[in-house]
Amino acid sequence: MPDTTTALDLTRDAVALTEDLVNIESVSGDERRLADAVEAALRALSHLDVQRFGNTVVARTEQGRAERVVIAGHLDTVPVNDNLPARRDDTLLHGLGACDMKGGVAVALRVATMPETDRDITYLFYECEEVEASRNGLQHLSQSRPDLLQADFAILMEPSDAVVEAGCQGTLRVDVTVPGVRAHSARSWTGVNAIHGAAEVLARLNDYEPRRPVIDGLEYHEGLNAVFVSGGVAGNVLPDVCTVSVNHRFAPDRTVEQAHAHVREVFAGFDVELTDAAPAAMPGLSVPAAAAFIEAVGGTANPKFGWTDVARFSGLGIPAVNFGPGDPQLAHRRDEFVPMEDIRTVERQLRSWLGAAS
Amino acid sequence: MPDTTTALDLTRDAVALTEDLVNIESVSGDERRLADAVEAALRALSHLDVQRFGNTVVARTEQGRAERVVIAGHLDTVPVNDNLPARRDDTLLHGLGACDMKGGVAVALRVATMPETDRDITYLFYECEEVEASRNGLQHLSQSRPDLLQADFAILMEPSDAVVEAGCQGTLRVDVTVPGVRAHSARSWTGVNAIHGAAEVLARLNDYEPRRPVIDGLEYHEGLNAVFVSGGVAGNVLPDVCTVSVNHRFAPDRTVEQAHAHVREVFAGFDVELTDAAPAAMPGLSVPAAAAFIEAVGGTANPKFGWTDVARFSGLGIPAVNFGPGDPQLAHRRDEFVPMEDIRTVERQLRSWLGAAS
DSSP: OOOOOSOOOTTSOHHHHHHHHHTSOOBTTOOHHHHHHHHHHHHTOTTOEEEEETTEEEEEOOOOOSOEEEEEEEOOBSOOOSOOSOEEOSSEEESTTIIIIIHHHHHHHHHTTOSOOSSEEEEEEESOOSSOGGGOHHHHHHHHOGGGGOOSEEEEOOOOTTSEEEOBOEEEEEEEEEEOBOEEGGGGGGSBOHHHHHHHHHHHHHHOOOOOOEETTEEOOOEEEEEEEEEESOTTEEOSEEEEEEEEEEOTTSOHHHHHHHHHHHTTTSEEEEEEEEOOBOOOTTSHHHHHHHHHTTSOEEEOOSOOTHHHHHHTTOOEEEOOSSOGGGTTOTTOEEEHHHHHHHHHHHHHHHTOOO | OOOOOSOOOTTSOHHHHHHHHHTSOOBTTOOHHHHHHHHHHHHTOTTOEEEEETTEEEEEOOOOOSOEEEEEEEOOBSOOOSOOSOEEOSSEEESTTIIIIIHHHHHHHHHTTOSOOSSEEEEEEESOOSSOGGGOHHHHHHHHOGGGGOOSEEEEOOOOTTSEEEOBOEEEEEEEEEEOBOEEGGGGGGSBOHHHHHHHHHHHHHHOOOOOOEETTEEOOOEEEEEEEEEESOTTEEOSEEEEEEEEEEOTTSOHHHHHHHHHHHTTTSEEEEEEEEOOBOOOTTSHHHHHHHHHTTSOEEEOOSOOTHHHHHHTTOOEEEOOSSOGGGTTOTTOEEEHHHHHHHHHHHHHHHTOOO
16 A cells, blocks of 8 residues: 555545645656555545556546546646645636646546446546656556557546647657867867857747648647757866757647658757657547547537647547646646636536536 | 875876876865875975865975965866876877876976975965866965965966966856746747747857957957856746856956956846956066066066966965966867976976076
8 A cells, every 4th residue: 555645535626626636746756645645545436446557546447338438637747836835816726737737637536436427437647747758657558558548538638728629749859969179268269169059059949930730620830949958067168068958849740750850950960869759649530439529528629739648549549639627828837727617617527428427 | 194095206207297196086176185195295295384274285395585486286177078097198198187287286296395495485286276266275275374375476387388478367257047938848939938048148159259458568368158058947848047157258457347347248138147256467577576587487478368376366466477387278178288398398497496406
């Protein structure tokens, strides 16, 4: 049994539960306390079969239904930025992870208390979604226990303004390396300053015009951004290397290979090393399971700009959509928040679709 | 007594001694092993009064001469860069610190073995010259024991091609901060990328035209260089801050205050914070003690580009020059070396000026 010091009460309403989840700090790599609490709360529900893998928790109903649905959310957040603990005003819940994505996790936990549903459900609460793909808990599970992910349809409870978001953009990261020649900074004309050389890399980023392709009627929006820069040896030395780490977000009409080739072209003349990549997912709105769910929860769909694990399910041949409380544009912002009404709406719609009273 | 595991043999010739010094790694902050060895070797000489302060060693003759000379060198080096151990070819000794400034330290240690000299001598071997001024061993000594620095003239054995170098350029460091607004990199249009904003800072550095003023007949050469750059929060976040640390080297016709104002002007519009500064020193070639020494060792003088502790002695009212083996342009370069002949020449000239046989 895990050493759980924080108990979650799943009988509290979903807004209060979101608040409780926000107040359990769970920056990527440090999700253990939250995973312990989620595991303990789910193990108390006799209709669920609960398993633990690292800081990822899987809980399944086994009602013998004709259809199985995955309801999934990640437990981790981006780093703390003076935005804890949670704070409420009249209509909004503020705090790290309130939007991305503890509101969605709270709804999934609330739905998990339903002893009977029209469809069998696999609940997935996983670790390390906000960091490199190689650490992603769902990625690990898809390799070690793909049987546990099998389903007819998957709902990722990432923030989507309580409206279905279809497809998702791909993401890749490269390190662009600028060389130089070290020298004493008092005689700088004898060396080549690698940091000064990075001006050209940043200029190309500033000049970059991202594509906005329309796919299945949805307009995507690409991006190319430096996410890290580093260089320097000592306070009196011209550095011989400066590295700019760049994140490219690309629309679902491009493969990882095509997107990588594009980035190499943008930084032609520099050393470009691929460090991380995850494919995009086509919207797939014509898949019957997706169309049926969209119809049940309001009939509209938006494009998904951010990469989400929708792409991982697509890769396994499982139709998947994003559907969760909160504005996705607030994810990773220090001032992120979630409208309380979104949390309630998403819970009500999910319960209704799953066909059972609470 | 220090725990010394490495013994220095001061009866070896100065080139072999330089090689031994290079092979005792002594990156700034990690000089203890070398300071222990220097202290032990000097304590074995009965004509010297030896004192230890941190990793700074002071040794004085007390012959009752009319004039006292400081002969000084720093024990530390810039970081290791795959350039150890020492390596010789026909005429050159290669390796970290060979030029800056273990050749000069070896000559000073060799001269320290002279039991009798025309002038009393204070030998100073000190720590942390290659890092911020607040850690500099000579700076510490000038505050805690200024009596130990009192002298009629000071010779700093920094590399100067075995020719006297007069004056030195000042140095200051600033952090230039570029602000941004954090956002998820999948929706980059909702934020402001601080790293991209740093393009303007790097562009101003690339456009900068350094002054080359002539002072006392010597041409100085200023510089403005990024020495560190950092920014980044996570691999999928637009960072809200990027910091470029800039080192300005300025000629002796400007005070620290004037140089600081100049740098603020270059980076107008950005937040500029002064983190470190050390004043320049005027050449002072008209001071009698300096003129006499220059005459004794060849009659010519060059301008000093790098900041050296000459400025600290100037600040105490003690005339001071640089005079040491090695090309100052090789300092801090991975491939630094010192011509063996320089080491021998400087030792011979110093011994001759001090008026005693070895």
